Amino acid sequence: MRKSRIVTVFMLIxxxxxxxxxxxxxxxxxxxxxKLFTIGMSQCNLGEPWRVQMNADVKSEADKYDNIKVIxxxxxxxxxxxxxxxxxxxxxxxxxxxxxxxxxQPLTGPVSAAMAAGIPVIVLDRAVIGDxxxxxxxxxxxxxxxxxGEWVVETFGGKGAKVVELxxxxxxxxxxxxxxxxxxxxxxxxxxxxxxxxxxxLEPNARKEMESALSRFDDIDLVYGHNDPAAHGAYLxxxxxxxxxxxxxxxxxxxxxxxxxxxxxxxxxxxxxxPTGGNIAIQQALKILAGETVEKNITLGSRLFTTxxxxxxxxxxx
Amino acid sequence: xxxxxxxxxxxxEGRFVRFLSSSAGRATIAFVLVMLLGLIFNADxxxxxxxxxxxxxxxxxxxxxxxxxxTVVIITGxxxxxxxxxxxxxxxxxxxxxxxxxxxxxxxxxxxxIVGAGLGAISGTLIxxxxxxxxxxxxxxxxxxxxxxxxxxxxxxxxxxxxNSDGExxxxxxxxxxxxxxxxIMGGNIAIVSIIFLxxxxxxxxxxAKHKWxxxxxxxxxxxxxxxxxxxxxxxxxxLAYTVSGIMCAIAGIAQAAQETQGDPEAxxxxxxxxxxxxxxxxxxxxxxxxxxxxxxxxxxxxxxxEKILSINAVPESGRLLITGVIIVxxxxxxxxxxx
Numbered sequence: 001m002r003k004s005r006i007v008t009v010f011m012l013i014x015x016x017x018x019x020x021x022x023x024x025x026x027x028x029x030x031x032x033x034x035k036l037f038t039i040g041m042s043q044c045n046l047g048e049p050w051r052v053q054m055n056a057d058v059k060s061e062a063d064k065y066d067n068i069k070v071i072x073x074x075x076x077x078x079x080x081x082x083x084x085x086x087x088x089x090x091x092x093x094x095x096x097x098x099x100x101x102x103x104x105q106p107l108t109g110p111v112s113a114a115m116a117a118g119i120p121v122i123v124l125d126r127a128v129i130g131d132x133x134x135x136x137x138x139x140x141x142x143x144x145x146x147x148x149g150e151w152v153v154e155t156f157g158g159k160g161a162k163v164v165e166l167x168x169x170x171x172x173x174x175x176x177x178x179x180x181x182x183x184x185x186x187x188x189x190x191x192x193x194x195x196x197x198x199x200x201x202l203e204p205n206a207r208k209e210m211e212s213a214l215s216r217f218d219d220i221d222l223v224y225g226h227n228d229p230a231a232h233g234a235y236l237x238x239x240x241x242x243x244x245x246x247x248x249x250x251x252x253x254x255x256x257x258x259x260x261x262x263x264x265x266x267x268x269x270x271x272x273x274x275p276t277g278g279n280i281a282i283q284q285a286l287k288i289l290a291g292e293t294v295e296k297n298i299t300l301g302s303r304l305f306t307t308x309x310x311x312x313x314x315x316x317x318x
Numbered sequence: 319x320x321x322x323x324x325x326x327x328x329x330x331e332g333r334f335v336r337f338l339s340s341s342a343g344r345a346t347i348a349f350v351l352v353m354l355l356g357l358i359f360n361a362d363x364x365x366x367x368x369x370x371x372x373x374x375x376x377x378x379x380x381x382x383x384x385x386x387x388x389t390v391v392i393i394t395g396x397x398x399x400x401x402x403x404x405x406x407x408x409x410x411x412x413x414x415x416x417x418x419x420x421x422x423x424x425x426x427x428x429x430x431x432i433v434g435a436g437l438g439a440i441s442g443t444l445i446x447x448x449x450x451x452x453x454x455x456x457x458x459x460x461x462x463x464x465x466x467x468x469x470x471x472x473x474x475x476x477x478x479x480x481x482n483s484d485g486e487x488x489x490x491x492x493x494x495x496x497x498x499x500x501x502x503i504m505g506g507n508i509a510i511v512s513i514i515f516l517x518x519x520x521x522x523x524x525x526x527a528k529h530k531w532x533x534x535x536x537x538x539x540x541x542x543x544x545x546x547x548x549x550x551x552x553x554x555x556x557x558l559a560y561t562v563s564g565i566m567c568a569i570a571g572i573a574q575a576a577q578e579t580q581g582d583p584e585a586x587x588x589x590x591x592x593x594x595x596x597x598x599x600x601x602x603x604x605x606x607x608x609x610x611x612x613x614x615x616x617x618x619x620x621x622x623x624x625e626k627i628l629s630i631n632a633v634p635e636s637g638r639l640l641i642t643g644v645i646i647v648x649x650x651x652x653x654x655x656x657x658x
Contacts, residue, residue, distance in 0.1 A: 047584055052473045170635065198635045203578055204585070211373045212629040216364040236579065240500070241369065261479035261487050 037068045037289050040089035044102035045077035053255050057278025079106045086110040090117050096285050100124040120288045122281050135284055137277040139300040141174045144252060144272050145181025147317050153189045160190035161221040164213045166234055168226035169200045178226045199230050206233030214241050225251040228259030228271055235267050254305055263310045273303040341601040345616040348649035352624045361630040372507055378622025379515035380570045384593040386518050387566030389614045390559050392597050395539040395606025396452035398563045401593055402586035403463030404437050408571025410467050413476035413581025416493045423495035431568045437463060438564015442557035467583040477580035492579055499576035511573045523611035539606025596621050599649040
């Protein structure tokens with residue numbers, strides 16, 4: 001038994017070392033530049049496809065320039081881990097910090113500390129408290145939810161519509177905002193929500209809840225998913241019941257390989273983009289590093305992709 | 319106690335009562351309670367539609383397959399926390415092989431099962447040979463497995479939408495195997511995933527009831543030392559238990575991928591808890607040695623129907639959690655044998 005334990009320990013150690021071989025794929029090396037800037041990118045959770053896309057947008061923009069190198073850290077949805085990531089970037093003396101914080105309150109202090117150390121900070125998507133940062137870049141979920149509601153009212157103009165709403169996690173601000181914006185837009189119209197469920201952004205939950213809605217209501221005109229996977233899950237449920245032709249499906253986020261592809265494929269009727277701002281962050285970072293003054297707040301615009309315009313890249317909202 | 323006088327009075331009614339006081343009978347009481355809940359809160363008659371029952375069974379199927387493997391492990395007195403992660407590995411592997419690499423369906427399925435069995439076997443080795451506690455060994459496998467799923471996908475879902483080197487999205491045809499697994503037979507009344515689940519359950523049930531290995535599992539769970547002394551190959555039997563659980567996870571992962579039409583590296587998060595709840599509500603003892611596949615079937619139906627009933631009534635999340643917690647306690651309380 002002791003021997004087998006030694007063998008196991010040896011195996012585990014060798015696994016550890018082999019996996020470390022993969023670890024250096026994390027940072028971007030670039031060459032041929034007079035001054036090389038290092039940017040720290042602190043991401044709160046790469047478990048979400050939308051955030052994977054944000055990092056991909058940062059990377060594809062950063063790849064265009066030779067004089068910047070981005071180091072990525074993923075806090076795996078852990079506030080304290082993200083806090084130490086910020087502190088690590090500060091002690092590594094990066095030239096600029098991009099942070100997409102998990103929560104405002106606990107990360108405000110670390111961001112201020114970075115500012116105090118002379119490192120400019122771009123805050124992406126979720127805000128921190130106060131104004132001790134260089135720039136905030138983000139989109140507005142209330143506006144996007146509202147746009148979705150307005151689109152439904154317009155599309156069904158006067159005929160009225162029975163809507164199933166499959167909501168994102170209702171304890172998270174994006175879920176609440178997408179709900180409130182939508183409800184505000186349909187208020188007073190003849191669009192009526194007949195079934196709502198908190199699917200916590202997850203597609204399997206959405207399919208489950210949609211099946212319940214289908215078995216309960218014979219007449220459903222539209223499904224509003226707070227994200228594209230929710231709308232997709234609802235579509236699969238409707239398809240299994242043979243009712244996908246009677247129902248329209250709309251979602252939010254419009255990731256290229258998700259929502260936009262669903263619209264192209266004829267699964268969703270519309271998707272509203274919730275931009276990651278990853279590319280804008282790099283463009284702004286270059287300005288900041290060049291010593292230019294930048295706007296304090298940038299609210300990102302959204303795009304609408306429908307069956308008609310998806311091949312031409314969608315249209316800008318507003 | 320009034321309880322015991324009631325019991326003795328009821329005893330006279332014979333076989334029905336004897337059934338009710340058996341483990342299966344107690345498990346059935348919980349199931350009947352949940353069904354009563356459905357009859358009362360029938361969501362404008364939705365509960366009486368055939369489609370609802372078909373969907374309830376289909377939704378419970380992936381969890382059910384996990385619970386089958388979990389039952390085997392729990393009978394030995396162990397636990398398997400890694401089921402959700404191994405499910406995810408299998409789901410993404412199946413999607414990569416069929417969607418991206420265009421492998422034939424049966425080779426892909428076989429590969430997934432081999433990988434699932436392999437991961438289960440690693441847990442089994444750590445527990446049976448290295449003598450790690452099952453909770454710790456499978457906790458490690460849960461973390462490791464999730465890492466594998468994320469590593470081989472790069473954190474992205476594996477779907478029919480591929481991005482080529484120019485950043486353009488190409489839409490691929492969904493392979494036939496996905497449609498086959500997510501289809502229904504018998505006039506559209508039974509989902510294939512439900513058949514797969516029932517098949518897994520039946521085979522494992524037969525092994526537990528008829529095969530020597532089944533008896534050995536129970537004897538290890540009852541008393542490992544006396545099982546060893548009476549000549550039971552303890553290490554081998556335990557190793558097999560976790561391997562079987564790994565195979566079930568692989569099958570569940572394929573069913574999950576087919577229903578989602580994609581492989582999600584985040585799939586199956588928290589599924590281990592539902593699977594454990596199903597096994598426990600059925601009446602299989604967490605300490606090992608007592609239980610069975612029939613009991614687990616009742617447990618699976620109880621939780622499956624409970625979720626469905628809460629869902630058709632559009633009960634808010636908070637209410638669902640409250641009610642599910644209460645039902646689990648009630649069900650396990652009815653399970654408890656009189657101790658006098």
